[in-house]
Amino acid sequence: MNSEFFSAIADIEREKGIPQSYMLEKIEQALLAALKKDYPSCAECARVVLDPVEKTVEMFMQRTVVETVENQNTQYTVEKARTIDPDADVGDIINEPVDTNRFGRIAAQAAKQVIIQGIREAERNIVYDEFTSKEHEILTGIVTQVDQRTGGVSIQIGSGVEQTEVMLSSGERIPNESLRDGDRIKVYIIEVRKSSRGPQILISRTHPGLVKRLFELEVPEIFDGIVEIKSITREAGNRTKLAVLSNDPDVEPIGACVGPKGSRVNAIVNELGGEKIDIVKYSDDPTEYIASALAPSEVISVTMLDDGKSCRVIVPDSQLSLAIGKEGQNVRLAARLTGYKIDIKPESQS
Numbered sequence: 001m002n003s004e005f006f007s008a009i010a011d012i013e014r015e016k017g018i019p020q021s022y023m024l025e026k027i028e029q030a031l032l033a034a035l036k037k038d039y040p041s042c043a044e045c046a047r048v049v050l051d052p053v054e055k056t057v058e059m060f061m062q063r064t065v066v067e068t069v070e071n072q073n074t075q076y077t078v079e080k081a082r083t084i085d086p087d088a089d090v091g092d093i094i095n096e097p098v099d100t101n102r103f104g105r106i107a108a109q110a111a112k113q114v115i116i117q118g119i120r121e122a123e124r125n126i127v128y129d130e131f132t133s134k135e136h137e138i139l140t141g142i143v144t145q146v147d148q149r150t151g152g153v154s155i156q157i158g159s160g161v162e163q164t165e166v167m168l169s170s171g172e173r174i175p176n177e178s179l180r181d182g183d184r185i186k187v188y189i190i191e192v193r194k195s196s197r198g199p200q201i202l203i204s205r206t207h208p209g210l211v212k213r214l215f216e217l218e219v220p221e222i223f224d225g226i227v228e229i230k231s232i233t234r235e236a237g238n239r240t241k242l243a244v245l246s247n248d249p250d251v252e253p254i255g256a257c258v259g260p261k262g263s264r265v266n267a268i269v270n271e272l273g274g275e276k277i278d279i280v281k282y283s284d285d286p287t288e289y290i291a292s293a294l295a296p297s298e299v300i301s302v303t304m305l306d307d308g309k310s311c312r313v314i315v316p317d318s319q320l321s322l323a324i325g326k327e328g329q330n331v332r333l334a335a336r337l338t339g340y341k342i343d344i345k346p347e348s349q350s
Contacts, residue, residue: 006055018122024050026118033114035059035098045074047095060095127164128199131157132192138213141166141203143183153179155187155203164201172204175237177273186271188213206236214271215242218264221256230282233336237275239325241293241333243282254279280337286311290342293334297323300347310341317346 009023028048036043042061049058063074065081065088081088084096141155144165151170158164168187179185187203188210194200204210212232221227226248234240246253257279258265265277280292287302290311300314315323323344324331335342 003055005057006052009052012119016119016123017126018119020052022122023115023118024052026122027115030112030114030118031057031059039098042073044071058095059098061098063094063096065090065092065094124198127158128192128194131164131189131199131201134189135192136189136209138186138188138210138217140184141187143179143181143185145181146179155185157187157201157203164199166201166203168203168205172206174205174273174275177205177237186210186214206234208232208234208240211240211242211268211272211277214268215257215264218267219257219259221246221251221253226251227253227256231337233333235329235333237273239276239278239329239333240272241278241280241337243280243289243293243337245282254281278333286338286340290334290338290340293337294323294330294342294344297330299323300350309339310343312343312345314345314347314350317348320344320346 009020009027012018012023013020028050031048032046035046035048039046039061045061045063047058047060047062050056051058063076063081065078066075067078067090069075069077076084076088076094078088078090081092081094084094085092088094139157141157143153144156145154147153151173153168153173155166155168156163157166166187173179185205187205188207190202190204190207190209192199192201211234212229215229216223219227222229222244226246228245228247229242230245231243232240242257244253244257246256265279269275269277278295280295283289283292286304290302290313291299294313294315297315297319300316303312303314305311313323322330325333331342331344
């Protein structure tokens, strides 16, 4: 029986990745709790020892041999001790074996519940540890269910014991993106929290970090640190602006991000469902940076204002609507990208 017991614990480690030492600790606690429940008057001296090497399970009451008993639950007289161990003497520790067959049904059920809870807790900890290390990274998940009423999407991420279901809320979905059961999509891990119901993994398809990580995957120069993403801002489903800088004079940062015939940026656009991406060149000179950020519009001049936080930009009359963008989107994203308030004027009014 003991051999099967320890073999079962080894099987749990292989199948679920839960260390044997963890399970033995939980089982020891469970058996001890059951022992105390069945022998409430002996709770102070109850002991449980599991030995995976010898494959033994020992349950006993541990008492000290004394001349005069002051605590009947933890002490024995020499005479009483010698009924268990004929050589017992004052100061010795007597381990009196417990007949586990006398365990009550309620006590055994309590032990079982502690063990089950221990397995669940271990599985949750494994999932938490696995995904905490992946915060601010992207993972590929499989859509398992789309709630047409709320817009939420259940996604399966991870594999093996770390596999778990997470919810992509409607607010973190790319607007107008069509998702169906079985679709493989990339999601950005915003945060992993501990909760009473297990790890809570917050994921997103609208976070700017998703675009940044996609560029790191598609553009080796970014991954290697040759090209650096200095700033990124996004209105998911519509447009993203990305400011890049090359740390190598021989590498053109925008060209590296676009790739041969646009292959790199197109792969990211396809992943984001057709979202437009403007890649602009970063500059330490605010006037150059702001002019670049307003792409694809041409810019005649940029004048920094006295407050140091805003500027006036002059564009050709024919470029005014392009500079502002639909519903002000282009100038709004440029302002967020650069950190400056931008006031655009046509050349005819300058």
